[in-house]
Amino acid sequence: MAKQATTAIEFAGVSRHFAEVRAVDAVTFTIADGEFFSMLGPSGSGKTTCLRLIAGFERPTEGRILLHGRDMAGVPPFERDVNTVFQDYALFPHMNVRDNVAYGLMIRKMPRAERYARAHEMLEMVKLSGLGERRPGQLSGGQRQRVALARALVNRPSVLLLDEPLGALDLKLREQMQEELKAIQRQVGITFIYVTHDQGEALAMSDRIAVFNHGRIEQIGAPAEIYDRPATEFVAGFVGVSNLIEGAAAERILGSSRSFTVRPERIRIAASGTASPGDACSAEGRVAGLSFLGATTRYKVDIGNGTELSVIRQNSDGLPSDDIGVGDTVRLIWEKRQNNMLAADKR
Amino acid sequence: MSVAVLPMPPASVGRRVSSFLYTHGWLFLALLLVPPVLWLGIIYLGSLLALLLQSFFYIDEFTGQVVQEFSLRTYGQLFTAANMDVILRTATMAASVTLLDAAIAFPIAYYAARYAKGRWKAAFYLAVMLPLWSSYLVRVYAWKLILAKEGIITWVATQLHLGWAVDGVLSIPVVGGSSLSASYIGTWLVFSYIWLPYMILPLQAALERVPRSVIEASADLGARPGETFRKVILPLAFPGVVAGSIFTFSLTLGDYIIPGIIGSSRPFIGQVVLQHQGTAGNIPLAAAFTVVPIAIMAVYLWIAKRLGAFHAL
Numbered sequence: 001m002a003k004q005a006t007t008a009i010e011f012a013g014v015s016r017h018f019a020e021v022r023a024v025d026a027v028t029f030t031i032a033d034g035e036f037f038s039m040l041g042p043s044g045s046g047k048t049t050c051l052r053l054i055a056g057f058e059r060p061t062e063g064r065i066l067l068h069g070r071d072m073a074g075v076p077p078f079e080r081d082v083n084t085v086f087q088d089y090a091l092f093p094h095m096n097v098r099d100n101v102a103y104g105l106m107i108r109k110m111p112r113a114e115r116y117a118r119a120h121e122m123l124e125m126v127k128l129s130g131l132g133e134r135r136p137g138q139l140s141g142g143q144r145q146r147v148a149l150a151r152a153l154v155n156r157p158s159v160l161l162l163d164e165p166l167g168a169l170d171l172k173l174r175e176q177m178q179e180e181l182k183a184i185q186r187q188v189g190i191t192f193i194y195v196t197h198d199q200g201e202a203l204a205m206s207d208r209i210a211v212f213n214h215g216r217i218e219q220i221g222a223p224a225e226i227y228d229r230p231a232t233e234f235v236a237g238f239v240g241v242s243n244l245i246e247g248a249a250a251e252r253i254l255g256s257s258r259s260f261t262v263r264p265e266r267i268r269i270a271a272s273g274t275a276s277p278g279d280a281c282s283a284e285g286r287v288a289g290l291s292f293l294g295a296t297t298r299y300k301v302d303i304g305n306g307t308e309l310s311v312i313r314q315n316s317d318g319l320p321s322d323d324i325g326v327g328d329t330v331r332l333i334w335e336k337r338q339n340n341m342l343a344a345d346k347r
Numbered sequence: 348m349s350v351a352v353l354p355m356p357p358a359s360v361g362r363r364v365s366s367f368l369y370t371h372g373w374l375f376l377a378l379l380l381v382p383p384v385l386w387l388g389i390i391y392l393g394s395l396l397a398l399l400l401q402s403f404f405y406i407d408e409f410t411g412q413v414v415q416e417f418s419l420r421t422y423g424q425l426f427t428a429a430n431m432d433v434i435l436r437t438a439t440m441a442a443s444v445t446l447l448d449a450a451i452a453f454p455i456a457y458y459a460a461r462y463a464k465g466r467w468k469a470a471f472y473l474a475v476m477l478p479l480w481s482s483y484l485v486r487v488y489a490w491k492l493i494l495a496k497e498g499i500i501t502w503v504a505t506q507l508h509l510g511w512a513v514d515g516v517l518s519i520p521v522v523g524g525s526s527l528s529a530s531y532i533g534t535w536l537v538f539s540y541i542w543l544p545y546m547i548l549p550l551q552a553a554l555e556r557v558p559r560s561v562i563e564a565s566a567d568l569g570a571r572p573g574e575t576f577r578k579v580i581l582p583l584a585f586p587g588v589v590a591g592s593i594f595t596f597s598l599t600l601g602d603y604i605i606p607g608i609i610g611s612s613r614p615f616i617g618q619v620v621l622q623h624q625g626t627a628g629n630i631p632l633a634a635a636f637t638v639v640p641i642a643i644m645a646v647y648l649w650i651a652k653r654l655g656a657f658h659a660l
Contacts, residue, residue, distance in 0.1 A: 078570055
């Protein structure tokens with residue numbers, strides 16, 4: 001029996017204006033139950049505003065927001081079955097960790113023994129058991145983040161909102177938390193809506209990503225789709241590094257001046273004059289820069305017409321060989337199918 | 348293309364002094380602290396200790412001179428009915444003033460902290476501080492006129508046919524009187540007015556420190572606005588209330604001007620101290636009375652600490 005995918009959240013033509021600023025501009029999309037959905041974009045792109053609209057802290061100027069089919073117009077945050085993990089964690093400084101986690105249950109008048117038991121259970125899930133008596137001020141950033149997560153999850157909401165929760169953590173801790181969050185989401189099975197400006201994070205964790213820019217969604221899709229087939233120049237540039245080839249350079253390589261993008265890791269760098277297969281694209285150029293990135297080396301190659309291409313080569317045979325250096329003339333070769341033709345930019 | 352290195356500026360006396368102070372940080376700190384510490388130590392604490400020392404002396408009944416021998420009989424005199432009356436009166440007034448000020452200040456501070464933005468916030472500060480620019484005595488006399496039998500409050504009440512309400516208030520036993528300006532109620536009102544800025548400002552600071560996200564988190568977790576207020580905002584603002592109450596309480600305990608102008612002619616601690624050290628020449632008793640507010644404030648601060656008011660520190 002096929003599992004019916006129910007809709008958790010639906011945005012229908014939602015706009016949010018602040019005076020003349022259109023923070024969210026006629027946004028329409030749906031989020032399915034149980035999915036890990038990321039809203040990705042630069043600062044000011046509207047993703048956090050959308051999150052706050054779902055939580056109920058802001059009201060849309062236009063459009064409707066539906067939670068499990070129910071219109072949320074006029075419904076205040078304390079009556080929505082949605083919980084939020086805030087960017088600054090927003091823990092209650094005058095309560096200890098256990099009371100913080102049990103807060104939502106206390107509001108619902110759950111008896112003390114039961115709510116402490118559930119809080120304890122939750123703290124175990126986020127690997128903080130034993131810290132119940134501590135105060136938020138005595139915890140590290142990573143620990144506070146887990147308390148905020150436990151506090152939101154203990155109420156078993158149907159949707160969990162996360163507002164850039166890993167922003168304040170260092171790289172190693174962030175990567176560890178990403179895995180743990182993904183694992184918790186699978187274990188608990190509820191819808192996670194995750195706001196971030198870190199495209200690597202979004203790619204690693206999400207089932208689907210919505211890429212925001214200037215209050216609008218430029219593309220929604222699975223991570224691989226967003227990465228491989230970016231719909232617009234903005235998405236191509238924001239999600240991962242991408243080479244944009246347009247105008248005269250595009251004319252030279254593909255025969256038409258329609259813009260396209262190609263990922264740096266898909267381009268092979270070889271000595272000048274290397275033969276290339278018939279159906280491949282190629283360009284001659286001069287190496288303008290070289291950066292050793294540990295696992296990879298990045299080359300910047302000037303191929304003329306004011307276009308500089310980024311090429312990434314894996315250092316699988318040890319450190320970068322001396323065959324290619326700055327100033328060398330090289331030949332870039334890549335398969336035609338790796339090109340992503342751009343639609344007209346949605347402004 | 349090279350960037351020329353600019354030479355260091357020549358060593359002058361000023362630079363040498365600055366460098367010395369920078370490397371010898373403790374000296375810099377000491378220089379900063381010496382004047383205020385001398386002020387605090389010699390002028391304030393020193394004079395206070397000299398006064399307190401007096402409280403252990405006593406007045407010889409026959410000669411009327413101060414006998415400089417250690418004795419506790421002056422403290423014993425505090426426990427007479429009349430003197431205990433004074434102490435009780437002053438302490439009760441201080442407590443009621445604190446309560447009224449907290450009640451009035453809270454909505455004002457709450458509005459200023461959470462809703463006033465930009466220019467309105469500056470306007471708010473100005474409005475709260477403006478009375479402090481004018482003379483204390485002028486404001487107290489202004490209140491005397493307002494509260495007088497022929498004053499504006501009685502007049503407005505009569506116009507609104509609420510004269511009976513004013514009379515009713517004045518006929519309350521103990522705190523009532525012949526007119527508002529000659530009753531404890533009047534004293535209470537004027538005290539509360541005069542100390543109000545000192546309650547508003549710490550309270551507003553405490554309320555401002557409550558991050559908006561914490562209030563949103565409470566709503567997000569299902570708490571209605573009233574519950575958020577009781578369970579989150581109030582506990583977090585409590586240290587501010589205590590800070591403000593320290594002002595209102597201690598200032599009322601020591602004041603001798605307002606009870607002399609407004610209210611019944613029964614004395615408060617401040618007036619008693621003034622009377623004993625002035626006309627009566629009974630410095631030991633004046634000193635003993637001075638110790639009373641200090642002792643009361645010590646107990647008050649201890650209770651405040653136990654209630655967690657200084658957690659934020």
